[in-house]
Amino acid sequence: MARTRDRNARGQTLAAAAGNGLIDRRALLGRGMVFAGAISAGVGPSSAAAGAEPLADDPWSLEVGEPMPLYQVPSKFEAKVARTLSNPNFEPRNSHARTPHHLLEGTTTPNGLHFAINHGGVPTIDPDQHRLVIHGLVKRPLEFTLETLSRYPMSSRVSFLECGGNSAPMFSPEPMQETVQALHGLVSCAEWTGIKLSSLLEETGIDPAAKWLIAEGADSPHLSRSVPVKKALDDAMIALYQNGERLMPGNGYPMRLLLPGYEGNMNVKFLRRIKLVEQPAMSMYEARTYSQILPDGKAYRFYFLQEVKSFITKPSHGQTLKGPGLYEISGIAYSGTGRIEKVMVSADGGQSWAQAALQEPVLSKAFTRFRMPWHWNGGPATLQSRAWDEAGNVQPTRAEFVAARGELTKPPPILGFPNQHYNSITSWGVASDGEVKHVYA
Amino acid sequence: MFTLERAAFTASLLLAMTTGASLAETPNLGKPIDEAAIAAWDISILPDGTGLPKGSGTPAQGAKIYAEKCTACHGDNGKGGAAAALVSDHGLAGINAAQKTIRNFWPYSTTIFDFIRRAMPFQMPRSLTDDEVYALTAYILAENKLIGANDMMDAQTLPKVKMPNRDNFIIRFPDRI
Numbered sequence: 001m002a003r004t005r006d007r008n009a010r011g012q013t014l015a016a017a018a019g020n021g022l023i024d025r026r027a028l029l030g031r032g033m034v035f036a037g038a039i040s041a042g043v044g045p046s047s048a049a050a051g052a053e054p055l056a057d058d059p060w061s062l063e064v065g066e067p068m069p070l071y072q073v074p075s076k077f078e079a080k081v082a083r084t085l086s087n088p089n090f091e092p093r094n095s096h097a098r099t100p101h102h103l104l105e106g107t108t109t110p111n112g113l114h115f116a117i118n119h120g121g122v123p124t125i126d127p128d129q130h131r132l133v134i135h136g137l138v139k140r141p142l143e144f145t146l147e148t149l150s151r152y153p154m155s156s157r158v159s160f161l162e163c164g165g166n167s168a169p170m171f172s173p174e175p176m177q178e179t180v181q182a183l184h185g186l187v188s189c190a191e192w193t194g195i196k197l198s199s200l201l202e203e204t205g206i207d208p209a210a211k212w213l214i215a216e217g218a219d220s221p222h223l224s225r226s227v228p229v230k231k232a233l234d235d236a237m238i239a240l241y242q243n244g245e246r247l248m249p250g251n252g253y254p255m256r257l258l259l260p261g262y263e264g265n266m267n268v269k270f271l272r273r274i275k276l277v278e279q280p281a282m283s284m285y286e287a288r289t290y291s292q293i294l295p296d297g298k299a300y301r302f303y304f305l306q307e308v309k310s311f312i313t314k315p316s317h318g319q320t321l322k323g324p325g326l327y328e329i330s331g332i333a334y335s336g337t338g339r340i341e342k343v344m345v346s347a348d349g350g351q352s353w354a355q356a357a358l359q360e361p362v363l364s365k366a367f368t369r370f371r372m373p374w375h376w377n378g379g380p381a382t383l384q385s386r387a388w389d390e391a392g393n394v395q396p397t398r399a400e401f402v403a404a405r406g407e408l409t410k411p412p413p414i415l416g417f418p419n420q421h422y423n424s425i426t427s428w429g430v431a432s433d434g435e436v437k438h439v440y441a
Numbered sequence: 442m443f444t445l446e447r448a449a450f451t452a453s454l455l456l457a458m459t460t461g462a463s464l465a466e467t468p469n470l471g472k473p474i475d476e477a478a479i480a481a482w483d484i485s486i487l488p489d490g491t492g493l494p495k496g497s498g499t500p501a502q503g504a505k506i507y508a509e510k511c512t513a514c515h516g517d518n519g520k521g522g523a524a525a526a527l528v529s530d531h532g533l534a535g536i537n538a539a540q541k542t543i544r545n546f547w548p549y550s551t552t553i554f555d556f557i558r559r560a561m562p563f564q565m566p567r568s569l570t571d572d573e574v575y576a577l578t579a580y581i582l583a584e585n586k587l588i589g590a591n592d593m594m595d596a597q598t599l600p601k602v603k604m605p606n607r608d609n610f611i612i613r614f615p616d617r618i
Contacts, residue, residue: 091523092514092523092524092563092564093523093524093563119560120560120563120566133474133479133482134471135474135476135479135483136485140471140473141473141474141475141476141479142471142472142473142474143471143472143473143474144470144471144472148468148470148471148472149470151468151470152467152468152470171536199467200471202467203467203469203471204471211618214485216482216485220560220563220566221559221560221566222484222559222560222566222567223560224485224559228617228618230617230618231617272482273479273482273483275483275485277485277487277491278487279487279488279489280487280488281485281486281487281488281555282487282488282548282549282551282552283552283555283556284552284555284556284560287547287548287549287552288541288546288547288552289538291546291610292536292538293533293535293536293537293538293541293546294536294611295535295536297533297609298609298610298611299546299606299609299610299611300610300611300612300613301610301611301612301613302612302613302614302617302618303613303614304613304614304617305613305614305617405536406535406536407536408535408536408537409535409537412537412539416539417538418536418537418538418539419536419537419538420538
């Protein structure tokens with residue numbers, strides 16, 4: 001039996017890849033035997049079948065089901081798979097909705113669960129009346145409608161979008177006992193389809209003096225951000241579609257600016273105006289909100305980039321492992337710089353590491369799903385993931401991050417944004433009873 | 442790798458399009474519009490004062506408008522309420538963003554004018570006249586002791602107000618600009 005347990009379907013040894021039960025990721029290729037191993041290790045149905053309950057038809061197998069709706073929604077049994085709202089009573093301030101990563105799989109965030117922050121409610125925009133104007137330091141100021149934009153050549157790209165304030169609760173000096181949704185729920189990933197901004201700027205022409213553009217929304221705060229022309233000509237898009245359908249209202253319907261890898265607030269929603277200028281506008285969101293206080297009292301400006309990051313979604317805080325045996329550790333990695341190069345996983349708080357399997361496709365500036373087989377022996381474990389991107393950037397440990405950026409003197413309100421651009425390793429502690437909690441390690 | 446080859450192909454295609462392209466290669470469906478027609482939308486202001494409109498206001502004028510339209514959220518005399526305080530004199534200690542104030546953090550006075558004009562009052566944005574926005578900006582600056590109690594703010598005077606924290610910023614990734 002021991003011999004069987006240690007081999008996968010191809011007869012390869014299921015080598016321990018790192019301490020505390022991490023198994024070589026190549027074991028994932030031979031799943032059948034991995035689970036056979038798990039059975040012999042005491043997980044799954046007993047091999048003694050005596051006493052098993054006889055199967056009978058369930059009620060839904062004996063009657064006709066429901067008619068199909070025009071637009072389908074998830075099963076009523078999935079009602080808990082929902083965003084959390086920061087401002088459910090719609091008080092006169094901004095509203096956040098966070099993605100439930102611990103209840104999702106793969107790399108695509110369903111449109112109804114994409115995170116959003118809106119600063120003046122979600123506007124109800126008539127797509128036939130909406131206009132996009134490009135003007136300022138251009139040769140020909142132009143006005144576009146949704147109808148005319150729909151005639152332009154389009155392209156699709158998968159891109160994560162992350163609020164600059166995502167993961168801010170980790171600036172706390174103590175690990176806040178919160179789910180991955182509360183800690184990291186302000187990032188999502190979708191396939192966006194639209195028109196390259198560079199092709200519209202080609203039509204307007206650009207005055208060489210233009211170094212920035214000011215993007216402005218049609219929402220009540222007329223939210224505006226300054227964006228370097230450099231980014232506009234690189235990979236900026238006027239996005240019209242999200243995962244194949246028109247943008248969700250809360251995500252910018254009918255059109256938004258998409259700046260792959262740059263902080264969410266710059267990806268101006270309900271986009272109605274782009275003005276090319278020589279210098280940044282220093283709007284409130286760039287001059288105040290998205291400038292980050294540093295430990296020496298100075299502050300970062302124009303951070304823009306969402307740096308390399310990963311976190312384990314399964315298992316994660318609030319979940320409970322049901323007995324020792326084989327589990328899959330799985331999570332999300334992404335970088336605003338490009339593709340994820342590798343993800344390392346530890347089950348012993350960073351003393352030893354093993355390389356996780358990266359699920360294809362591994363796309364630039366998009367979620368990459370990583371997976372790692374793990375045999376939990378029932379003892380304490382500390383699970384961590386650490387990502388590298390193709391430019392060689394590595395996700396910092398918490399100690400490295402705090403040394404550079406500081407931490408708070410006391411835990412912040414869980415919905416607060418005490419600082420931004422937090423990207424260190426997240427640690428989940430597994431207790432002997434299987435309970436998973438947020439820890440610092 | 443397949444993906445790298447595809448990226449290289451896409452890049453070369455893009456290069457070909459942008460270098461060799463003429464206007465004929467886009468649908469050219471943008472409708473020409475002159476700046477006069479955009480004027481009502483064009484509320485962009487730069488920190489050097491570019492784009493500031495005509496008009497003016499004083500702290501005393503602003504105090505009256507503030508009491509009527511701003512206290513419900515921002516509290517009496519800008520001391521804070523359901524929304525952030527606008528007037529305070531504490532400094533920065535530690536990294537918590539909650540302590541940022543106009544006086545200790547905001548680098549440019551034009552940002553105050555810009556944000557009020559585009560986003561305030563919360564329930565009725567764009568309802569203030571430019572004179573009222575200048576007056577409210579003057580009131581907030583004076584209450585923060587950044588200008589004198591009788592200083593009038595207009596397109597010339599506002600950009601000249603020196604904010605205390607202006608030179609305390611570091612551009613995070615200069616090569617991305």
